[in-house]
Amino acid sequence: MSGGLLVAGTTSDAGKSVLTAGICRWLHRRGVKVAPFKAQNMSNNSAVVVGADGRGGEIGRAQAMQAAACGLDPDLRFNPVLLKPGSDLASQVVLLGEAVDTVTAGNFRVLRPRLAETAWAALAELRAEYDVVICEGAGSPAEINLRDGDYVNMGLARHAGLPVVVVGDIDRGGVFASMFGTVALLDPADQALVAGFVVNKFRGDLGLLQPGLDMLRQVTGRPTYGVLPWHLDLWLDAEDSLAYGRVLGRPAAPHGDEWLDVAVVRLPRVSNATDVEALATEPGVRVRLTVEPAELAAADLVVLPGSKSTVADLAWLRETGLADAVLAHAAAGKPLLGICGGFQMLGRAIHDPVESRRGSVPGLGLLPVEITFDPRKTVRQSAGAAFDGVEVRGYEIHHGYVSTADPDLPPLLTYADGRSEGARLGAVYGTHWHGAFESDDFRRRFLAEVAGQAGRRGFRPAPATSFAAARERSLDLLGDLVEEHLDTDALWQLVESGPPTGLPFIPPGAPTG
Numbered sequence: 118m119s120g121g122l123l124v125a126g127t128t129s130d131a132g133k134s135v136l137t138a139g140i141c142r143w144l145h146r147r148g149v150k151v152a153p154f155k156a157q158n159m160s161n162n163s164a165v166v167v168g169a170d171g172r173g174g175e176i177g178r179a180q181a182m183q184a185a186a187c188g189l190d191p192d193l194r195f196n197p198v199l200l201k202p203g204s205d206l207a208s209q210v211v212l213l214g215e216a217v218d219t220v221t222a223g224n225f226r227v228l229r230p231r232l233a234e235t236a237w238a239a240l241a242e243l244r245a246e247y248d249v250v251i252c253e254g255a256g257s258p259a260e261i262n263l264r265d266g267d268y269v270n271m272g273l274a275r276h277a278g279l280p281v282v283v284v285g286d287i288d289r290g291g292v293f294a295s296m297f298g299t300v301a302l303l304d305p306a307d308q309a310l311v312a313g314f315v316v317n318k319f320r321g322d323l324g325l326l327q328p329g330l331d332m333l334r335q336v337t338g339r340p341t342y343g344v345l346p347w348h349l350d351l352w353l354d355a356e357d358s359l360a361y362g363r364v365l366g367r368p369a370a371p372h373g374d375e376w377l378d379v380a381v382v383r384l385p386r387v388s389n390a391t392d393v394e395a396l397a398t399e400p401g402v403r404v405r406l407t408v409e410p411a412e413l414a415a416a417d418l419v420v421l422p423g424s425k426s427t428v429a430d431l432a433w434l435r436e437t438g439l440a441d442a443v444l445a446h447a448a449a450g451k452p453l454l455g456i457c458g459g460f461q462m463l464g465r466a467i468h469d470p471v472e473s474r475r476g477s478v479p480g481l482g483l484l485p486v487e488i489t490f491d492p493r494k495t496v497r498q499s500a501g502a503a504f505d506g507v508e509v510r511g512y513e514i515h516h517g518y519v520s521t522a523d524p525d526l527p528p529l530l531t532y533a534d535g536r537s538e539g540a541r542l543g544a545v546y547g548t549h550w551h552g553a554f555e556s557d558d559f560r561r562r563f564l565a566e567v568a569g570q571a572g573r574r575g576f577r578p579a580p581a582t583s584f585a586a587a588r589e590r591s592l593d594l595l596g597d598l599v600e601e602h603l604d605t606d607a608l609w610q611l612v613e614s615g616p617p618t619g620l621p622f623i624p625p626g627a628p629t630g
Contacts, residue, residue: 119244120612123274125254125311127285127295132317134179135351135595136284137253142186142596143605144612150248153183156236156269157198157255159208161388161425165498165512166191166214173497174214175199175514178391179253182353186592194239198232203386203426203472213239216494226266233268237276244277249612252279259302261627271307280312280616282608288318288347293329297623300337304627310616313339315603318347338621343603353394353591364405365394371401374575377568379404380416382443384458385433386426389514392456393420395554398587399564400579410442417571418452419443421459423551427517428473431462431480440481447483452544452567460539460547461488461517471516483545489520499550501532504566509559511550518549544570555584 122140126133137153144151158177165173166181176196184191199211200220210218210228212235220228243250258270258281266272274281283299285292296314303311314333319326323344330341352366368376381393383406390406397404405412413419421443424430434440447453455463464486468477471490480488498512509530522540529539529548539548544567554560561578568576599605611617 119247120249121244121252121277121279122249122608122612123252123254123270123279123281123310125258125270125274125281125283125299127257127259127283127292127299128289129256131257131286132284132315132345133253134183136282136315136317136345136599137251138179138183138186138592139345139595139599140251140608141183142592143599144249144251145187146596151187152189152192152243152247152250153180153187153195153253154240154243154250155180155196155253155255156240156273157200157232158196159200159202159255161201161386161423162391163199163201163211163389163514164191165496165514166193167498168193168214172214173512175201175211175216175496176214178389182588182592183251183253185588186595194243197236197239201388201425204429209425214496216496229266229268233266233272236268236273240273240277251612252277254281257299258283258307259299261302264304264627271303271310274310275306278615279310280611281310282313282315282342282611283311284315284317286317287326288320292316293333296333297336300339301623301625302627305622308622308626309620311339311620312611312617313607314341316341316344319344320347337623340604340607342607345598345602348594348598350594351591353391353588363407364403365397366404368397368403369400371576372579373401373577375401375568375573377402377418377564377571377573377576378416379418379420380413381406381420381422382413382434382439382459383408384422384424384430386424386430388423388425388458389456389551390422392422392551392554395552395560395584396564398584399560399582401576402564408437408439410438413439413442413446416446416451417573418454418567419446421453421455421462423456423514424458424462426472427458427461428467428469428475428478430458431467431478434462444481444483447545450544450570452570453483453546454567455484455545455547457513457515457549457551458517460484460549461515463545463547464488464519467517468520469517484540484542484547485523485526486519486540486547487521488517490516491518492516495549499532499538501530501538503530503559504562507556507558507562509550509553509556511548511553511556513549514551515549557583560584
């Protein structure tokens, strides 16, 4: 068979990524050869994939997570078009893993046919190789200002003949209106592909919700395939850093006598904010995202995460007073960690003729390094060691590199071939590697060291925490929720047979082209 399904959403962050992953895990456990697909993703959270030519390329981190749900290694075809916003007006275009252009409102129409052709070709290849491909839409299919030339939502469904399930987040309110409105704004041919709905993040008595579900079916002629409950443990690999709450996850009680408080600065163009999720899986580690200078003063460890716009985000740090708070934290001898763009901010100077094109700007001056941006982008998986032989694995996605450094500055990490990476000076640490804290032994050694520097002598990392196991539990939970709360027989019928026939048209509908 060559089945498929498109999971669309009433809004961004409605639950498309997690529902897609849950369906993928459910099918994988049934023995179905299934793959994920998202034609175009707009996100600065990406994963590095080694392509067929041996070179590293990028896809959205959500698609890497969905690949794991399918029991697969990530594939560049799972997310052929990735847009990485560097400002409100421009995004870097990553096509089949490689940065090839910059898209703006002015040139999007020119670029779009090439992007669509690449996406559709990737989907055709996947459908020829896999029994089922579960596709994820982007934003909402009812963004009618973008329907002309769309290749991500209904344009993809129309092109590939896919049935569409629309998911809505009831925790935000207005879910029935948004579901009805999503269908009613589509033209007749698009509406004919929308098979039904899934409600996400429900809390309460399902009996109180049922009259609304019944009325939704009456006014749309389409069923709700199930209601997924709100669940505290679904927070790993969030598609968008804005989806995070104030505190990541549910911190378990400390293994020792004290907690370790970690404050992560939520930069405007934060990238790969998922780096700190591994810290949040450790018992006794409370990880919170913040934009408040006062909250840095109370933290044991402050983290400056990656940024897609390093120079602009550094300027924002200074404008908001956060830079002064970071400097005060470091001056007090308390631990400070910079990851990728955050590491670059810690240096003496940044020379950037590429990303911001602002030339040379002063850094925070906490590490004796200077950073220079290169038009060539470094995208690779990396392996090495730290702390006298502790193995570390990670990945790199950056234009900036260390151009000058104090020769006596000790590295934080060492590549497998012996080259130095990153820096450590007292309680200030920096690295270009993402994902390093997913290496359990390295994470424990790092936390033990910074806890001592922060004066948390009673904090002890738990000896057996496994981040890989935590991720697998999260994926299994998604599969369990799909099996327990959705009409999987009906979903399988959609996957196998395509859109139902005879679905009613809901006025007014968008005008036909």
